[in-house]
Amino acid sequence: xxxxxxxxxxxxxxxxxxxxxxxxxxxxxxxxxxxxxxxxxxxxxxxxxxxxxxxxxxxxxxxxxxxxxxxxxxxxxxxxxxxxxxxxxxxxxxxxxxxxxxxxxxxxxxxxxxxxxxxxxxxxxxxxxxxxxxxxxxxxxxxxxxxxxxxxxxxxxxxxxxxxxxxxxxxxxxxxxxxxxxxxxxxxxxxxxxxxxxxxxxxxx
Numbered sequence: 001x002x003x004x005x006x007x008x009x010x011x012x013x014x015x016x017x018x019x020x021x022x023x024x025x026x027x028x029x030x031x032x033x034x035x036x037x038x039x040x041x042x043x044x045x046x047x048x049x050x051x052x053x054x055x056x057x058x059x060x061x062x063x064x065x066x067x068x069x070x071x072x073x074x075x076x077x078x079x080x081x082x083x084x085x086x087x088x089x090x091x092x093x094x095x096x097x098x099x100x101x102x103x104x105x106x107x108x109x110x111x112x113x114x115x116x117x118x119x120x121x122x123x124x125x126x127x128x129x130x131x132x133x134x135x136x137x138x139x140x141x142x143x144x145x146x147x148x149x150x151x152x153x154x155x156x157x158x159x160x161x162x163x164x165x166x167x168x169x170x171x172x173x174x175x176x177x178x179x180x181x182x183x184x185x186x187x188x189x190x191x192x193x194x195x196x197x198x199x200x201x202x203x204x205x
């Protein structure tokens with residue numbers, strides 16, 4: 001799933017039908033969604049996310065995986081595929097962030113061009129509020145709703161994006177994912193992509 005900071009919920013309605021032909025497994029990444037445990041912010045790293053996925057595979061006794069990564073989840077899938085290519089059957093990157101932080105930078109610049117001064121001020125006011133910083137889910141969802149509208153060419157589709165699952169506990173954990181910003185602002189996987197040998201499908205719009 002994407003984010004970092006979201007959960008698998010928004011993927012479930014679209015991909016559960018694959019269970020007619022595959023054993024489909026959804027999971028929430030470390031400090032995301034319903035994942036349990038008291039997280040140390042210092043442990044929110046890409047290396048740990050990759051290790052978590054590998055331990056998950058081993059615990060379920062799966063020989064080879066078909067991995068689908070969406071948005072940020074695509075970068076996690078790439079990192080996993082580079083480190084454990086022998087464990088992949090296929091790789092699917094759906095609307096994935098790119099193989100370097102250049103993509104993330106350009107994406108953020110594109111989103112900013114859609115910001116009106118009023119919306120920008122409202123978002124800034126929310127993120128600077130104590131309620132937001134303390135993990136108030138209602139304030140957090142208001143921020144997500146305003147921000148994610150910028151992703152849609154047709155904002156009417158925003159009604160289909162379910163963020164209702166964010167409660168105060170999930171929101172507090174989600175905010176810990178800001179620790180990954182340093183990684184996302186400075187990564188480059190291009191010189192390692194040759195290690196991925198499985199059939200790979202990239203879908204992007």
